[in-house]
Amino acid sequence: MKVTYNWLKEFVDFDQSPEQLADLLTMLGLEVEGMENxxxxxxxxxxxxxxEKRQHPNADKLSVCRVNNGREIVDVVCGAQNFKAGDIVALAQIGAVLPGDFKIKRSKIRGEESCGMLCSEKELGLAEExxxxxxxxxxxxxxxxxFESLGLKDTFFEIGLTPNRADCLSVIGVAREIAAKIGTSVKCNRIAVPEHGPSINSSITVSVEDSELCPRYAARAVHGCRIAPSPEWLVNRLAAVGVRSINNVVDVTNLVMxxxxxPLHAFDCDQLVDSRIVVRRALEGEIFTTLDSQQRVLVASDLVICDAGGPVALAGIMGGENSEINDSTTSILLESAWFKPAAIRTTSKRLGLHTESSHRFERGTDIDGVIRALDRAAALVAELAGGTVAQGFIDVYPVKSVPPAISFRPERANALLGIKLSSKVMIDILRGLECSVTEMTDGILMVTPPSYRIDIEREIDLVEEIARLNGYDNIPASMPIARVISDRPSLHQRLESMLRNILVAHGxxxxxNFSFTTPDAADKLLMSDVDPRRSVIKLAxxxxxEQSVMRTSLIPGLLEAVAKNISHRSLDLRLFEMRRVYINRQNEEMPHEPIYLVGAFTGAREREGWGNSRDSIDFYDAKGVVENLLEELHISNVKWVVDTPETFYHPGKSCSIMVGKERLGTIGEIHPTVQKNFGLEKPVFxxxxxxxxxxxxxxxxxxIVVPSRFPDSTRDLAMLASDCLSAEKILETVKGIKAQEIEHAEIFDVYKGAGIPTGFKSIAIRIRYRSYDRTLTDDEINIIHSRITENLVSKLKVSIR
Structure with a gap:
């Protein structure tokens, strides 16, 4: 936002210098980003x-002038011809420095002395040409x-505003801030509109079909205008804040804005079909040409201003070519309205059309300031463009907007800000902001903000106002108070850290990954239609x-990471992830968010190097990592049950990890179809x-198991078993004897080949025997070993070799 020192002076009396005013505004939160004197x-x-003006004796296109500067008469050589003797001109005297660092010196031009320069607007920086x-x-x-004589000596401020301070996108808004800070009031003179024409209702009709997007629409008419260039003071004032002059009527609307x-808009009344204004939503696909000669395709969410024939303006953004003010315009309709910020913002963003008008409407204007701005514009148009203002104005305002009262606790404000202000001081600050304040019996204040402060909605907003106006520099410095506590990690945190360390130690x-995933993740994993993981939570x-739903499994993200690494020639991978998934629960607001630990293995077992084999990772590499992890957690009695626990595993190459009847997890090779779905060509476990x-x-x-001090004894047992007999079943049968003397049993050899019938395999197990109270004799061991042999033969139908 650009404002000038002199313009602010017209609205509020203050004694601060430009530099002091810049500091004051910055401390109020209106940061002055730049100043120009x-x-x-x-x-x-x-x-x-x-x-006197006479011809230069040695140059046809130059004149020699005698110029009175108020103190003396000096000679000046000039090449311009648009002046005569007696004219008042701008004289740059010797020593003056003009824009562009051009210094005026005494000189001789074609033999005639020149003690200065007669200046043009361009040379003084007042015009481009x-x-x-x-x-x-x-x-x-x-x-x-x-500059002093013309009232042009001024200071310009470039103020950086936060989006919530829409009220300061005007000179009067900044003036209100100054007035509130220095304890004075803003000068708001009564606007007298010279109404001499017929009633506006006799020439214009207005109807608002969508009061949700346009709660208030007001209009005035001025007839018999003369469109002409604006007076110099208006051109200079607009130029000071970066607005280009167009003509007297359009310039008035920009000045008032x-x-x-x-924001205001002026329509050519003679171009409005049936002299009618209709505020409605656009028709889907409706075509409209704006003032920049661009055709716009509208959608049903856009708000447009129409006449009886169709759109004449994009509400709050830009007018149309079909109602533009031009040199032949004699009757105008002035529009002043309040539009819903979200609607203007949506249309402006969609069309890529950002204007000074939309910039203000997007952030919110003062709904109670609609008529004041309309009257100000009508009075200026009558003054600068002549014409007659129609009597009265149209104001379609069906539901009056009333700012809600906010409960404010002074003691709460003091506690939050670390200050000690009395309620009276706070009341004075709030009333200085033009808030209505009512003090209740319990000390609570009921505060109603002015209509232009749409950013004040809650008690904390009022606390901020107290801090701003009292002065941030008046908040005392204090050391923060903090409790020193022992930040001991929880059991979950310790176990998470432990699991990460174990897996990292295994290479x-x-x-x-993101917590979001693609909606077809379940399809890629071949999940059944009744799988609860298909019920996903969609992002608003x-x-x-590709990231529009919350994940219900970590496997898709893991496989995508494998595929991406392989595409970058990182072929030997051991990856893991431990994060939450989000399972939708019927009839419950929040999802179930369990933590899962997943891992993936692919590529070679060892890195390429001298003496290393390049054998591929297989199922048992993955199983070994999980076994070691469970051992580190001291989880015993783990069983590996061969099945197909998940649809994304390869049938016959996967199993469930069981502890008793509890399934701890799953492990296996990824199904070939799933691999293809994720663009994987090599097996992944x-x-x-x-x-x-x-x-x-x-x-x-x-x-802690106290070891026996007595020696052990081992026996080996070889058997011929069916291919479908699992090692787990054999070991269970051995342990099923429940003899305390059996310390350990393990399979140490499996053979298939010559001498072994088809469909069978040779399995050798080693059993270690030991007692805690004596040394076992051969006879005692043989008895137990015989029982084991009989059990294996009778229950598993094996043949002892």
């Missing part, structure tokens, strides 16, 4: 009178600085379609563990 250092450019020297009003006093913060790398505003079950079953400390 207009006319500073130009005091050597003074008002002067041309006493000029046809000759600047002719000043005859009332100016010779010898006074030109910058002055009061209310695995942790990955972290996803960034991309994965495991999935349920973290909460690990928490329940783990023991941080292993049970």
């Amino acid at each position: 207009y006319g500073a250092g130009m005091d050597q450019v003074v008002v002067a009178v041309v006493e 000029s046809a000759g020297i600047m002719i000043l009003p005859p009332t100016l006093v010779p010898g006074t600085p030109v 910058m002055e009061l913060g209310q 695995m790398n942790e990955i972290i 505003n996803p960034l991309v379609e 994965c495991f999935e563990l349920y973290f909460e079950k690990l928490v329940v079953l783990h023991r941080l400390k292993a049970a």
